Amino acid sequence: MAQAGASALTSHYRRLQGSWKVSSSTQYQRLVVPNGNASQPFHRWFHLKEAYSSQLLSQLMADSSYVPNENLAVFDPYSGSGTTLLSALDMATNHGIPAQVKGVERNPFLWELSRAKVYGRICGREAAKAFDVALDSVADAFHSSSRESLPIPDQSTLQNEAYFPRQNVRDLVAIRSSIDSCTDGEVRSLLRICLAAAVEGCGRLRRDGRALRFAPNRQPKDAWSSFSERAGAVLQDLLLTEPIESSGEVFFGDGREGVNETAVFDWIVFSPPYPNNIDYTEVYKTEAWMLGCYETPAEMRAQRQLTVRSHPSIRFNQDYAFLASDVSREVQSAIDPILESVPDDRYSSGRVELIKGYTDDMLLTLQKCRQNISPDGHLAFIVGNSAHGAGDDSFVIAADVLMGTLAELAGWRVEEVRVARQLSRRTSDNEFLRESVVLLRPA
Template sequence: MAIRSVETLDRHYSAFEGNWKVADCSAEYGRLVVPHGNSEEPLYRWFHLKEAFSSRLLDRLLHDVGLSVKANLAIADPFAGSGTTLLSGISACERNGHRAHVFGVERNPFIWELSHAKLQARILGNSIAGSFAAELEKIKKFYEDFKYDTFVIPGLSTLKNEKYFPAQYMQDLLRIRHAIDAGATQETRSIFRVCLASCVEPSSRLRRDGRALRFEPSRDPKLPWEIFLDRVDLVRRDLESTKPAASGGEVVLGDARQVSSLATEQEFDLILFSPPYPNNIDYTEIYKTEAWVLGCYESEAEMKAQRQRTVRSHPSVRFSQEFVYLNSAVAADVHSLIDPVVSCVPVGDRYSEGRKEVIIGYADDMLRVLVECRRIIREDGRLVFVVGNSLHGSGDSKYVIAADVIMGRLAELSGWRVSEVKIARMLKRRAGESAFLRESLVILEPV
């Protein structure tokens, strides 16, 4: 059954892909769709976001889509994440003697603050290094002043579990947060808060493995204040070595499905994004401890509401069952695209309905994003998305969600033409199970 399902879907996806140029570009792009090199790069190394792509991707991409020589590029990323597109867009343009205007949207409040802090640092650079150092001294003083204060631990049970966070360490993390709030100005507060966020995991016996938080009982938590000072020193050095940018930009807290209204009548030469993949990963859950320590949520209800506002890429929560495409002119085309995938979801287990909802909801959300992006692209502009496909189910009930093909077809229904699909890497651990188990860059042109 598994072989028949996989082969049936492979033929289904091939029927759409047959009209496109598809090329194996793994030699050029394989190391660029992962955060290769970011851990050594100033600004990029402030917080490890496993889902990021390389700071070096944009240089290669601008060359390949013919935009590297265009002056004063306007670049947008409706899934800004840790800000890689925004920072590398500024750097790539300024290396060529041009300015850039960058614009990003991010839904997760903690990750938004991460991208906002890094973009602020990239634009202002060493012009704020002096004030950053002076405000650190204020933070140190407030930290000492709060020595005997007891702070209310946020309502997340994970933070109150002393197997995960020693009680004194959690108090210390909160003490640092309150010292930042008291001692930092608006210009540097987010940068200091990112320094604090980078202390949360090392202060605990928890580890992010990309899919969830794992308890590591043998792990030795580190002292938060010591980690914080080390991180602040690294950030200070990065600020001092960063020349202020001639370019500008912003990242807003909002929804990629509404990007045209958030961009306030702007138009862009390049839209580059990597959306959440339909692979059952709940990013709100993975980065919840950082968000709670920073005070992004005040209750479990707020966090649940945040999860339900995100793209429908996983079945961890029950999302809205409203589907915009059903009332659109392309409803029949969308059905012909996703119905064969939905029909391969195994029935009879507790995950069946959630898995079907992921396929339908993800297609609906990506259609909305692509329609919105079409409204803000210049007529000679390009859109590039990076997305990975995934194998679901087990045993005789396996099926593939080829997100690159699904999104490519949805793009055609949204006023785009698929210029090329660049296969960046095949998922080697799944070799032989399907030709569509891959990660790709899909290049679109407006029509």
């Protein structure tokens, strides 16, 4: 983008956030990443690189001078690995009150992960005995199974022996078959999560945030040993956790469609997919395939089409609800300068669709959340802005500013934008290239 165009877009973002309180918070820098989660019970069951810290929710409440009284109701429309819901359960327990937590997740693997964590955190040692007995049954079934008769998933990554040794894939499939044949219900989900957590270490691929990278020098772990290690950590967390008088539910569905319209929450906290080039269906595909979430490549493609329009990796539908809404003019005014900044090259159509699709999806999300917040409730979202293009043709999609603007159109008031950290990029030092926590209150 020419310098004049970049300056115009920056001025546009400044105008949009002009009436808001915008602050820098080094305290939140360590909270918008999964700092400390790897050592925390339940949170440690699976490392989701895109998660935020288990301490974020408590910090948000403390900074808002919020103290839960008789109960705590919390919702996350993009529950991911369940960080918000688990943190809410911990907060309520610390205050000696019950919690009601609800989440929605579209990715089938992450849905099972978050609901298994919530179940484990609520039931604690009451689930430990059943889990331990089931683990013994799975071990017996696995060691007596015939690996050669089990089909390898119809997925190119798992069939590539440079990525995953064939024996490891067969063993992982045998573990899944053993789990599915001799367990059911929530205990089955707990064991399946142990299996999913073992997958990456059994191959030579690593997640680096954007994609799966080949690590040819990595020595893959033994499948059963890796699964057993993960199961041991789960059992330990269950045994050391007292059951609590709280309830939790994670729905397999769409965060853009919200939850039961009669539900009312004290806090809604979420981190949507950022408007960048990351396709999370692709990043976590090996775990999903190993759990049998997809049987064919067509099923995985269908799943990708159902997700938030946050990346141009595939062609999404181009239906935009905001065009027919009563705020269409205001929405168009907010995104026109961004659209005008898109360089005219081979990526332009994909970027235009990304901007329009993401705007539409986030407006829907914020509108649905507004229906379910208590009159004195709080909403916080965590989002990172992203740079697209290169050199003079680069531009930034300031998702925090865009979503704040959409929130105002959906009946919210922007209380504060807390800039947690500036994001580095060699070709850009744009002031809006940042990751923020945005706090909203009902208008």
